[in-house]
Amino acid sequence: MRSSSLRLLAFLGRFAVLGLALAFVFSLVSPALVERLRDAFSRAPAATAPAAAGAATNGRSRGPVSYADAVSRASPAVVNIYANKITPYRQLQPRVVLDPLTQRLLGTYSMGPLMQRRDQSLGSGVIFSTDGYVLTNNHVISGADDIQVLLDDDRVAKARVIGTDAETDLAVLKIDVGNLPAIAVADGAEASVGDVVLAIGNPVGIGKTVTMGIVSGTGRQLRLSSYEDFIQTDAAINAGNSGGALVNALGELIGINTAMYPRTPTRDGRGSVTPGAEGIGFAIPVATARNVLDQIVRHGVVVRGWLGVDYADIPIANGASVARPGAVVLNVYPNGPAAAAGIRAGDLLLKLDGRDIVDQTDLLNREAALAPGTRVKLECLRGGRPMTFELALAQRPTPGTTGT
Known part of the structure; x- marks a missing residue:
């Protein structure tokens, strides 16, 4: 057994010596070949990384290195808006009067004559259709008597107001020029926290600008x-x-930018201070914006169902950790549907057509989504006693809404 092992070692040793000798010869004859062989054998095969679980869920995949394609897709349909209006004002004017007691001349001020100045507000808009319907915020064009739209290709068009909706702060404009791009709209999937988003507009009038972030929250x-x-x-x-x-990240519209949280602390008339914050902006979801645009184009106004009551969230009871579902009636409008049905202030509204009312926002949105004339059933509590009312919705009054 020992002699067999010795013979095997001797055999392997002879091959090792032969291999070293050949390597020495190759190094003298062709050093470049030896270098290439050394490199080839030193490289380890790249390990294939396993796909991350859920890396492409709901149509989402890993983000690109650049968002230039998304910007080039969306940017042509975003316009700058210049809204001009005449604002009346008075100026303080210095004057000198004689003090009747001291007979001295005194300097004072008086209000000057009523004058006018032309102001311009800056904003942005989004082209929704190739025939020239543009959506923007109502506060951008409110009170304007002349609205100019600067297109991405530097053309300037005069816009007319088709209609406004103060209750969502949206306005629909119309420009009559050819060869217009229309924004691509997201396919109906709701925005999710963490989605990459780009804001495109005309901040502080410096020209079209793109900023990037994520969806930080929804339903605010x-x-x-x-x-x-x-x-x-x-x-x-x-x-x-x-x-x-x-x-x-694909350049599809998911919202209309409308507000930002103040960066510096603010104080209201009662002395309450709201702290400032950075990086908190808000946009109206595209589903809301498109519904408002469609209704204004069709009717000139937004048509919403209306119960004829003002309501609020049910107050949190002593010792309760969360608010109770539902809404409490604060006011009933005379001659409205609720008044005709017998609903009173103080009633607790719990269900609409058999579905629980979550809070006042839930009820407001659900009644608005129903057409005027629709009959509904409200389940309530009055003094702890359950009650049910049936009524036909009216059309919600639209203060601040105008049509063509």
Whole structure:
């Protein structure tokens, strides 16, 4: 057994010596070949990384290195808006009067004559159709008597107002020029927290600008208007971005930029201080924006169902950790549907057509989505006693809404 092992070692040793000798010869004859062989054998085969679980879920995949394609797709349909209006004003004028007691001349001021100046507000807009319908914020064009739209190709067009909706802060304009691009609209999938987004607009009048961020939150309520379901984003939104586009990483519209949280602390008339913040902007979801545009184009106004009551969230009871589902009636409008049905202030509204009412926002959106004349059933509590009312919705009054 020992002799067999010795013979095997001797055999292997002879081959090792022969291999070293051949290597020495090759190094003398062709050193370049030896170098190439050394490199080839030193490279380890690249390991194939396993695909991350859920890397392409719901149509989403790993983000690109550049968003230039998304910008080039969306940017031509985003316009700059210059809204001009005449503002009346008075100036203080210095004057000298004689003090009747001291007989001295005193300097004072008086209000001058009523004068006018032309102001211009800056904003952005989004072209929704190739025939010239443009969506923007109502506050951008409110009170304007002349609206000019600067297109991506540097053409300037005069716009006319088709209609406005103060309750969502949206306005529809029409420009009559040819060869217009229309924005691509996301396919109906709701924005999700973490989605990459781009804000395109005309901040502070410096020209078209693109900023990037993510969706920071959805369903935000700011009490700026009646119907709110804001997308929150940290993409930079500044004065002049209002009415511009919030698009996804494919360049598809998901929202209309409309507001930003103040960067410096603010104080209201009662002395309450709101702290400033960075990177908090808000956009109206595209589903809301498109519905408003379609209704204004069709009817000149937005048609919404109306119960004829003002309501609020049910107050949190002592010791409760969360608010109770439903809404409490604050006011019943005379001659409205609720008044005719017998609903009173203080009633607790719990269900609409058999579905629980989550809160006042839920009820507001659900009644608005129903056509006037639709019959509904409201389940309520009055003094702890359950009650049911049936009524036909009226058309919601639209203060601040105008049509052509």
